[in-house]
Amino acid sequence: MMRFHGYFRSSSSYRCRIAFNLKGIEYDFVSVHLVKGGGQQKTAEYRALNPQALVPALEVGGQVLTQSPAILEWLEETYPEPRLLPADAMERAAVRAFCNVIACEIHPLQNLRTLQYLEANYAQGLEGKEAWCQRWIGDGLAACEALLAKRPATRFAFGDAPGMAEIYLIPQMFSAQRFKVDTSAMPRLRAIAEACAELPAFADAHPSKQPDAE
Numbered sequence: 436m437m438r439f440h441g442y443f444r445s446s447s448s449y450r451c452r453i454a455f456n457l458k459g460i461e462y463d464f465v466s467v468h469l470v471k472g473g474g475q476q477k478t479a480e481y482r483a484l485n486p487q488a489l490v491p492a493l494e495v496g497g498q499v500l501t502q503s504p505a506i507l508e509w510l511e512e513t514y515p516e517p518r519l520l521p522a523d524a525m526e527r528a529a530v531r532a533f534c535n536v537i538a539c540e541i542h543p544l545q546n547l548r549t550l551q552y553l554e555a556n557y558a559q560g561l562e563g564k565e566a567w568c569q570r571w572i573g574d575g576l577a578a579c580e581a582l583l584a585k586r587p588a589t590r591f592a593f594g595d596a597p598g599m600a601e602i603y604l605i606p607q608m609f610s611a612q613r614f615k616v617d618t619s620a621m622p623r624l625r626a627i628a629e630a631c632a633e634l635p636a637f638a639d640a641h642p643s644k645q646p647d648a649e
Contacts, residue, residue, distance in 0.1 A: 437462040438494040440484065442469050443645035446542055447503035448491045449606035452645075454507055456636035457597065458514045462493075466647035469547055504538055507602065519599040530593055533582055534603040541575035544568075545610060568614035576611060579604065580621040588623075590630055597631060605631050609642065 439455070439462045441448030455462060467490050468475045475481060476488045485492040485501045493500040500506050511519050520527050543549065545568045553559040553567060583592055592600035608628045611618055618625055631637040642648055 438465055439463065440465045440467050440481070440492040440494075441490045442467055443642045443648045445469065445490050446545075446606040446610055447489075449609065449640060449642060450503045450602050451491050451493070451506055451510075452640035453602045453605065453637055454510050454519065456640055457517060457519065457602075458510060460510070460514060464646065467492075468647065504534075507599065511599070517596070519602065521593060521598075526593065529582075530598065530600050533579060533592065533600050536575055536578050536582070537603045537607045540578075541572055541607060544571040545614070565614050568610070569616050572607070572611050572614060572616045576607065576616070576618065576621055576624060580624050583623045590627075592623075592627055597634065597637070601627060601631050601637070604628070605637055 437460070439448075439451065441451065441464065443466075454460075466475075467481060469490065474488075476485075476490060481492075482488050484494075484499055487501065489501070491501070491503060491506065493506050500509055507519070520530055550564045550567070553564055557563075559567070586593070589595055591597050592604065604624065605628060608618070608624065610616075638644070
């Protein structure tokens with residue numbers, strides 16, 4: 436049995452929960468609260484597991500996997516059905532590019548430690564942090580919308596079934612809502628989010644459904 440260390444509101448943990456659900460993989464969950472007590476991820480015990488002091492971390496087979504992209508790729512390679520990436524190499528590259536807009540360009544700028552740094556070193560309160568997130572989440576999601584606008588209209592981002600693109604997109608749409616990002620000019624992304632919300636794999640992975648939700 437895998438042991439998955441995560442946090443209900445962590446986007447990267449949310450991604451993994453969706454993937455576990457889509458592939459029907461069971462796991463033991465260990466909550467790592469990122470705020471209580473100054474952040475449980477900073478304890479010596481957790482740092483021994485993940486020196487970056489970040490979530491998620493996945494214990495499997497006596498080893499520890501960190502970083503959600505690596506975990507997701509490992510899941511896809513180890514549990515190939517149902518597929519999360521297209522069979523065609525060019526389409527796989529397109530999906531990965533879409534995912535990386537979120538993982539590499541948006542997520543680091545809205546990460547909890549980034550927002551804590553803005554507060555501690557630049558005296559930014561809630562309004563300032565929301566404005567920061569609105570700028571960078573909004574720019575990144577607008578790019579995702581533009582990427583999909585070049586493609587044929589399908590129910591999901593890259594076809595008629597959800598996959599890796601939705602695994603990255605849905606947690607980011609949750610964050611957009613949390614930080615009051617205007618997504619009215621992103622009809623494709625909104626439609627995909629609505630379609631995913633109808634599926635148990637996504638609904639059950641929502642932060643509000645997690646045992647450590649506040």
